[in-house]
Structures are given as C-alpha cells and as structure tokens.
Amino acid sequence: MTTFELTKEYVEKIEAAIEQKDEKMLMAEMEELYPADIASILLELDGEPAHYLITLVDTETGAEILSYIEPEDRKRFIKERFTVEEIAKYVNLFDSDDAVDLLNEQTIEVREKVIALIEDREQARFIIDLLHYPEDVAGGLMQKELIKVNTNWTVSECVEEIRRQAEDVEKVYAVYVVDDDQKLKGIVSLKRIILARKNTKIENIVDEEIVYVETTRPAEEVAEIMQRYDLEAIPVVNTLGRLLGRITIDDVVDFITDKAEEDIQVMAGITGEAEEDDSVWDLAKARLPWLIVGVIGSLLAATVIGRFEDEFKKVAALAAFIPIMGSTGGNVGIQTSSLIVQSLAEKSGITTSLGQRLFKIILVALVNGIIIGSMAGLYVYLSGETQLFFVVCISLLSVVVLASFTGTVTPLLLDKLGINPAIASGPFITTANDIIGIGTYLMIANLLLHL
C-alpha cells in the first residue's frame, strides 16, 4: 500500500459503525490498517468510542497502537478509560523502552499496580531496571530487547538464540557479542551471519570496532553520535563496560524532531508544548509568560521615554524613529544569537575564543550598520528633518553594534550557566534589545541636540 490518508468522511464512517456496534465491519477495516494509522484515528474519536475500538483488535495490535500515540494524548486517554489490568495487559507486550515511557506518564500508584500485574516477569524486571534512568540520558532511551551472544559460540548457536528471541526482538539489525563477564566485545551484522558457515566461531567474525555509549550519556549527544556514524542502533553499557541495552534509530528520530519543535517554540516565545488544538486556556497560558516579560520590558522603555518628555515637546519628530531603533535592535539580536546557538549545538570540539568571535561579529555589524544607517539617513534627509540626520545615523549604527554584542554574549553566558541558550533567540533578548536600542537613541539625541 502507499500511505493512509485520514479524512473527515472516514472518521464519520467509523464513528457511525461504533455507534451501531458493527463489530464485523470495524474489525475488517482495522485489519486493513497499520497500527500507526489506527492510532491517528483514535485521536479523532471521543474517549468511549476510542476505548471500544482498541478493545476490538487483538492485544498485540492494541499494544502497538498505544505505542504510537503521543505521550500527552495517551496519558489522558488511559486515565479516562483504562483499568490497571488493561494497562498491564498491553504493557506486557510493549518494547521495554516504550513500556517505561507509558508508565512514566502514570501516577506512582498506577505504575506500581501495573508492574505487579505484568504477566511476563522478565519484562517486569526490565521495566524496573529502566525506571531508574532520567528520560534525557542514554539509559532513559534504551530498550532491554536485543540479541546477545557469547564470543565463544558458533554461528549456529547464534541462529538458535535469534530463533529463541525472535518474538521479543522485533528489529534485530545486529547481534551483540559479549564475553563471559557480559562485557561488550563487538557486533555481528545479520548479513555476516547469513553469509558465514554454521560452525564458524563468533569470535572470528565479530566486528570489534564499534561505537557505544554509557547509560549516563545525554540524549542530545546520543542523537549526534548516531547521526555522525550513520547507526540504526547503538549499544548502551554501564561504567564496567557491561552490555545493558540498545537505543534504536526510531526513538532518536523522535527525539530530534521533538527537540527541533521545542527550539522553535522557545524562539517564538511559547512555553510548554502547546499545540494548536489545545484548549483556549492552555494556549493562553503557554503564551502569557513571554508576553508579560515583553510588556514589563516595554513599560521600562516607556519609563525611559517618559524622562525625555520635554525633548519630545521640542522636537516632536524624535518620536518617529523610536520604532526603527527598537525593531532593528531586536532583529539584529535574534540573527546574531541564533547563529551562536546553532554553533553551540554543533560543537565541533574546537571552540573559537570569545575575543575572535566578538571581533568578527562587530565587523559584520559595522558593515550592516553602515548600510542600513545610510538608508535611514537618506530618509531623514528627504523628509526634511535635517537636524536629526546625525542623531539617526549614529544611533542606528550603535544599536546594530550593541545588539550584536548582546546577541553574542547572552547565549554564551546562558550556556556556561547550564541554561538552554536557545532562550536567547526568544522574546527575552528581543525585548532587552528593544530597550537598549531606544535608550541608546535617546541618549545620543540628547547629547547631539543639546536638548
């Protein structure tokens, strides 16, 4: 099949069938679809019909469907309709990493009840192990399901192990080789296993030049490493080098896209993970913090401007250039800080010194400041406000240079303090640069015009 397109008509058809409890039709429809697609249908239904639909398919498919629903939606869905027994039935069939994600969304009470009810006790042990790790490190991303063989085994023993685990480990990619102490020695790709003779020893075909991470490695770095070395799975070890689990590329891709979405929301001044279909109040709340920061900043600017009231009475045209100073300060600040944030994220290991960075950035600012300063100067000249010519040109140049400076220093400082530097490309820096820009302008005006 190509890919499934969810339409309003289709959802209405399914809703009608649920209404009439037309099990036969519904089961036939679900049979045709992938679990990921059924998950997207559930999101369009109310709690009760959605719950009914998921209980119609077999438990295995149901578990897969649940694993495809986003955390926030799943949390609500499960809380409203599922008994702990039902949750345990599905979690029993989850991959261990997904199981932990789902349990982390529940209250501690529900979590403990569910773990006690899980039928497969190995799975329960896996989950208890994984619950120790924070969500944003390698340990929190890994799954326990993998094929592990001893370096002394033969290829046919290895194939037997794959057969034994075939049901638990859906995607194999490669077999991990450990020594008698469970220490990771290397990997053997499935291709290699297919092409080797049955009685070949694993130690003769193991690839020992492999990349692995420790459980404490931050998730960002895991993503960067898997991307750099083009890996579809990476083994995770403890400090002793013992193999504990593996991280698969699908989880890392989800992590990368979530991270990118978060960065964009930070830039746009939205807190939390707002989505257009959240409630009015949630949406308002997600926007308020930064709007309030912006308002406080602007009221500070208002106070600054208020001090120059007499000057405005004398040269009313001064007011006309408040917006250009504010918005240029904001624009230049964002441009500069987002390049710095980007280079911090890529961290090549070799870091440019602060002095070199600033020198270059000030050069760029001078070039751009002179160009846009001349444009504004021309406007002033043509509009006949010639007394403001030097005030506007010099102020604009200063604003560009100053905003470049704060746009460089702020993200670097935040990074040093362990705060996400992406915040520096958001409304905070814009507001700060707004005020700095307007303040600079008024001071220069005051100096040059002897008001």
Add this chain to the structure above:
Amino acid sequence: MTTFELTKEYVEKIEAAIEQKDEKMLMAEMEELYPADIASILLELDGEPAHYLITLVDTETGAEILSYIEPEDRKRFIKERFTVEEIAKYVNLFDSDDAVDLLNEQTIEVREKVIALIEDREQARFIIDLLHYPEDVAGGLMQKELIKVNTNWTVSECVEEIRRQAEDVEKVYAVYVVDDDQKLKGIVSLKRIILARKNTKIENIVDEEIVYVETTRPAEEVAEIMQRYDLEAIPVVNTLGRLLGRITIDDVVDFITDKAEEDIQVMAGITGEAEEDDSVWDLAKARLPWLIVGVIGSLLAATVIGRFEDEFKKVAALAAFIPIMGSTGGNVGIQTSSLIVQSLAEKSGITTSLGQRLFKIILVALVNGIIIGSMAGLYVYLSGETQLFFVVCISLLSVVVLASFTGTVTPLLLDKLGINPAIASGPFITTANDIIGIGTYLMIANLLLHL
C-alpha cells in the same frame, strides 16, 4: 571505542606530522579513526595538507571520508585540489545516492568528465539514472544499491544473491521481492531469512503489507512516513510499481536536521545557509535582506508617526507607549504564526476550518489582551498619565487581537500560495505587526483624545 573528541592539540599534532611528511605516524593514526572522524579533522586543515592526508588512506576509506563531508565544504575542497581522475576513483566506490550528491555539487563539465571515467559501468548507469531527479523528492534521496530477489526463488537462492551483492550493499536491512515484471511485491527481513529453511520459497515468507513511495513523493513526506511507521529503509517505485531504489534512514535523519536548522534560520531572519565560521561579508549578506525589510517597515512607521507630530507636541507622554504597541504586536504575531506553521507541518489530514481557527485564536487573544492590557493600564494609572488610561488599555487589546488575526491568516495564505509558511514567523510578520500595532494605537489615541 567510545567517541572521538577533536581537540586543538590533536589537530596541531596532525599538522606537524603532515609538515614532516611522517607517513608512518599518520597512517597509524588514521587506522585508529572512523572515516566520519577523519572527515572532521580534514575540515580543520588547509586544502593542501587535507588533500595529502586523504591520499594516504586507501581509496575505500577515502571515499567514505568524502561522503561524510558537508556539501558546501566538500564542494570547495574538491574544487581546489582534486583532478577529475581522482574524483572518479572515489565516486566509483560511493553509494549511488552519495555519488549523485557529490556530482550535483560540481560544474556540468566536471560532472560529465567524471561519469565518463567511472570504472564500474553499472555504478555509472545508476548515477545517470539518479541525476534525473530533483533533490527534494524521493527519487533524489534514493540509492540504487539494494538486494532484489524474485518471488519464485528459494531462500538459498536469495542467500546467494546477498553473497553476490554483499560488497555493494553495505547495509541490507531487508531483501526486496519483485515479480517477473520487476514489480515490488513485498519484503523479507534478514531475521526471517536466517530462521527459514533453505528450500522455502520466497513467496511463502514474503511480507506483502509494506509501505513504499513513488519517486515523485516530496522529501518532507518521505521523512514523515518513515518516522510514522518506524522504518529504517523504504522502497521507491515508479508509476508502474516497479522497484527503482530505496531510501535509508540516515539520509532522512540528515534531511530532518537540515530542515529544522533552515526553519530556525528563517525565523531568525537569516537567508541562505549561514554558519558562524563563514566570512564577514557572507555573514553580512545573509542578514542584510531582512534587516532592510525591517528598516523599510520602520521608516513606514516613522512616516505614520510623523503625521501625528502635533499630537505628540500636545501629549508628549503618547510617545512612551509606542514600544509596547510595536513589540506586543510583534510577539503575539510570532506566537500565533508559529503554532499555525507547526500544525501545517504536521498536517493530520483533517483540517480545521479557517472560521473555527480564527474563533479560537481570537478567544485566546481576548484572554491575554485583557490580562496584559490591565497590567499596562495599572502602569498608566500609577504614573499619573490618567488621560491615556483608556487609550492604552483599548489599544493594547486591539493590537493583541489584530496581531493574532494576521499571525493566523498570513501563514495560511503563504501555504496556499505554495510559499514556505515558516517565513511568517520571521522578521516580515514582526515588522508588519509593529506597524499595525503603532498605527492602531495612534488612531485610537486620536479618536479618544479628540486631538
């Protein structure tokens, strides 16, 4: 090994060894490293030493190293130092998709010479095939290397095919099954092949429920599909359903991160793919277009304000609230448009109507507008400018509502026109909202104060 960290000291050590032509030491060092890591060292060296270093390793490793270098850097590096014969030698060993990427970076003349010199004529044919596709569709992302078997074959014939192609197809993941017309029938995972009996017919173990794309599918959608269904590779077919190639997850991951970086640059008002280590002039150029848009916008605002010069002479305090109107307009506009852009990118198939969207967004705007309007009102009251109380409160509320409206409509309009709606979260909309905010404020002031 864990992962390689590139330090200044290490680069200096390598530079010194190149200076002294210490081949033995260099080859020993390179032996220890992954191609991806050698690629990052090359980027720290000048053209001549970098070229020397890559000629020291065997051609296969050299080809891998080149495949890990970013397009822009590679283009410069190759242009400066490589003969067409050298390029052909490396391209001969590339995966076909990487080969096409590299050739697309060259001039048509170089491209044709290189293709004529490629030793492996099958590879040359692959490349010529792939050069037809634009870079941003499935055909432009796919590689021709894959294992293809006929539905009538047995497992052992299939294993023979894997053996035959083992060298060309580095990562296999799964075997693609076609009929006598080369039409894609399904896939067989390597796990399944390992566990099957040798004389089992492929048609008995083929998984026919697979997801594929046509060559013309946009790259964004391919990324979304592979992510939705957790695929590590997806087959690409032509309109007749014939199997032409496959796209692997590593290329899609690169696409996703490039896309995210681009979106952030668009939001920050930077054109082209600027990096902090570009030249001063390149950096200045990347920022200028949006700065100029901002300046023109602000000068328009200056003209609007200029018309109210008499009002400022009468009520100088009016000037103090110009920044709050401009920046609130800008902030609300960005918040709104980036949520819309995000929901456009996720496109769930079921689209909310424009009316519903606007209704909800206006509600959110009213909630926030009343809250920040009251804050500003309190400030006005406390600062003693009571005559401006209603002007500021009503203006701020109107600005929030208006900016929410333009922030919703602009990205939807751009999307309809086939323009990247992310532009609407950039300086363009901020500037527009700045002007609208200030204009609204001055008109309301004029009305209410009867100036």
